[in-house]
Amino acid sequence: MPRFHVYWIFTKKAFLRSAVYRFDVWSRLGSNLIFLLMWGSIWTALYAGREEAGGISFQAMLTYIIVSQFLTGVNGAGTPLWEIQEKVRTGDIALELMRPFNIPLRYLFADFGSVAFYIVTALLPIYAMLFIFMDFTLPADVFTWVSFIAAAFIGFLIRYCIEMSFGLLSFFLVETGGIEDIFYFAMSLLSGSVIPLWFFPEWLAKVAAYLPFQGIYYIPNAIFIGEIAGGEILLSIGLQIFWLIICYFLLRLVWNRASHKVVVQGG
Amino acid sequence: MAAIKYVNLYFKLVSAGIRAQMQYRFAFIMRIIGLITAYTGTAVTMWVMLYQFQVLGSWNFFEMLFLYAVAILSWGFCVILFLHFRSLDTYILNGTFDRFLVRPINPFFHFMAMKFDMASFGQFIFSLIIFIWVSLELHIEWSSGKVLFLLASIIGGILIQGGMLVLISAIAFWTTKSQQFYWVVMYPARNLTNYPLVIYPKIVQWIAAFVVPFGFVNYFPAAVILEKGTPFFPESIGYFSPLVGLVFFIIAYCVWMLGLSRYKSTGS
Numbered sequence: 001m002p003r004f005h006v007y008w009i010f011t012k013k014a015f016l017r018s019a020v021y022r023f024d025v026w027s028r029l030g031s032n033l034i035f036l037l038m039w040g041s042i043w044t045a046l047y048a049g050r051e052e053a054g055g056i057s058f059q060a061m062l063t064y065i066i067v068s069q070f071l072t073g074v075n076g077a078g079t080p081l082w083e084i085q086e087k088v089r090t091g092d093i094a095l096e097l098m099r100p101f102n103i104p105l106r107y108l109f110a111d112f113g114s115v116a117f118y119i120v121t122a123l124l125p126i127y128a129m130l131f132i133f134m135d136f137t138l139p140a141d142v143f144t145w146v147s148f149i150a151a152a153f154i155g156f157l158i159r160y161c162i163e164m165s166f167g168l169l170s171f172f173l174v175e176t177g178g179i180e181d182i183f184y185f186a187m188s189l190l191s192g193s194v195i196p197l198w199f200f201p202e203w204l205a206k207v208a209a210y211l212p213f214q215g216i217y218y219i220p221n222a223i224f225i226g227e228i229a230g231g232e233i234l235l236s237i238g239l240q241i242f243w244l245i246i247c248y249f250l251l252r253l254v255w256n257r258a259s260h261k262v263v264v265q266g267g
Numbered sequence: 268m269a270a271i272k273y274v275n276l277y278f279k280l281v282s283a284g285i286r287a288q289m290q291y292r293f294a295f296i297m298r299i300i301g302l303i304t305a306y307t308g309t310a311v312t313m314w315v316m317l318y319q320f321q322v323l324g325s326w327n328f329f330e331m332l333f334l335y336a337v338a339i340l341s342w343g344f345c346v347i348l349f350l351h352f353r354s355l356d357t358y359i360l361n362g363t364f365d366r367f368l369v370r371p372i373n374p375f376f377h378f379m380a381m382k383f384d385m386a387s388f389g390q391f392i393f394s395l396i397i398f399i400w401v402s403l404e405l406h407i408e409w410s411s412g413k414v415l416f417l418l419a420s421i422i423g424g425i426l427i428q429g430g431m432l433v434l435i436s437a438i439a440f441w442t443t444k445s446q447q448f449y450w451v452v453m454y455p456a457r458n459l460t461n462y463p464l465v466i467y468p469k470i471v472q473w474i475a476a477f478v479v480p481f482g483f484v485n486y487f488p489a490a491v492i493l494e495k496g497t498p499f500f501p502e503s504i505g506y507f508s509p510l511v512g513l514v515f516f517i518i519a520y521c522v523w524m525l526g527l528s529r530y531k532s533t534g535s
Contacts, residue, residue, distance in 0.1 A: 027451045034455035037471070038462070045324040045466035046316065054319060181301040185308030189315065199319050 007109035014113030029122040036069040077118040078111030151220040161247035192218030212243035284383035302389030324466040336397035337485040341424030343390025349429035351382040356439035420488035426512030430519035440526030483508040
């Protein structure tokens with residue numbers, strides 16, 4: 001049983017550290033908003049004045065993109081993958097391996113801290129303003145809100161497990177070029193982060209339905225705008241939990257293999 | 268002639284760089300594959316996006332691919348020539364920038380020729396395939412005039428994007444930190460212009476034309492070649508791409524030199 005109070009310290013430290021690098025927070029927010037502008041404009045142009053397309057109203061679609069961009073901000077606020085890979089490359093990871101804690105868990109808890117700081121000081125104020133001053137679809141009842149937050153959190157954990165597993169590949173391959181790019185592509189397209197699954201060609205939607213990526217953005221977004229509703233919500237969250245368990249075991253497998261195969265490059 | 272001396276020197280430095288990179292052949296090939304995968308990913312996203320909707324602001328899938336390929340091609344050259352400027356602030360912070368000042372050549376040139384990223388072959392292969400595919404699909408007739416115009420616009424695009432990298436790096440002379448600006452200005456601007464400018468609010472289009480002139484990298488020239496309208500802008504604005512690139516680059520160069528004259532070593 002991991003001693004969670006130890007990991008909790010990493011969360012607090014990461015929160016405080018983010019407070020020091022405030023310029024990073026602002027620049028990240030700026031970049032996030034530019035991408036929001038980009039995807040908002042793209043969807044406005046795709047609808048081209050129509051009230052609805054494929055059974056989805058324009059307003060709901062815009063809400064989908066905004067929620068998605070918010071979650072992209074949340075998912076991108078943790079320790080960047082290259083920082084961990086750099087530690088493997090330079091051999092610094094050996095120092096962490098000597099310490100008595102689980103490294104994937106330690107980074108997860110540190111991410112909680114920096115993400116919390118980013119949400120509270122940057123994302124939430126800006127996106128709350130967007131929802132106050134513009135006319136978007138908000139969930140009508142408490143149940144939808146609660147399930148959205150739950151789905152978003154599980155999505156965060158799924159993303160973390162998958163991304164970390166890929167990051168740890170650098171233990172085995174010193175150069176991860178192509179594989180990593182396929183991962184990032186799958187993450188952005190098949191997760192429905194910019195195009196919802198219902199606009200996919202049928203065969204691709206089927207592929208996406210059998211992969212874990214939809215749990216990261218598509219499910220929470222669709223719950224938020226009410227496209228997944230009622231009993232379907234519990235079913236979707238169940239599916240997310242199923243994938244989370246699989247991804248967790250994937251991460252554990254990769255991690256166990258990786259930590260036994262540390263090749264510290266001299267230098 | 269100083270110019271010839273510099274060209275010779277550039278090729279000498281660059282070939283040393285190539286030989287260094289070819290020592291890691293596996294890494295080199297993996298990076299090229301990675302780049303091509305990443306660009307193909309964006310192209311697939313465009314295809315999925317237009318699967319149900321057909322057009323994005325009157326641009327169809329192949330026209331958008333063409334727009335994208337123009338940007339990627341000039342970015343490929345830009346990476347070779349200017350991407351090294353992105354790390355200028357690291358040199359300044361570590362104090363290693365000083366060595367560029369004690370050699371008898373122009374420091375701007377020396378810094379620029381210092382590193383040469385060969386992985387740009389990824390950009391070249393990708394954009395070449397797209398150009399051929401789109402030309403066949405859209406039956407573009409490549410007259411020599413059109414080819415020349417495309418080449419001139421590519422050069423314009425290289426100078427605009429290179430100028431932007433140089434400008435951003437120059438911030439480091441004053442603040443010793445600049446890489447953040449790359450991620451706030453350059454990276455989003457490059458992504459924004461992968462899609463036709465016409466879809467953005469007027470103010471954004473205006474900024475992309477006259478303040479951060481990325482519209483001249485691909486949107487205006489591609490509109491000329493594909494004979495598409497550019498609402499809010501004069502019809503033939505795309506022809507100004509090389510000129511805009513030249514002016515923008517000269518401004519960037521002057522700002523960089525001004526920064527250099529104010530540079531004080533961090534002494535670390």
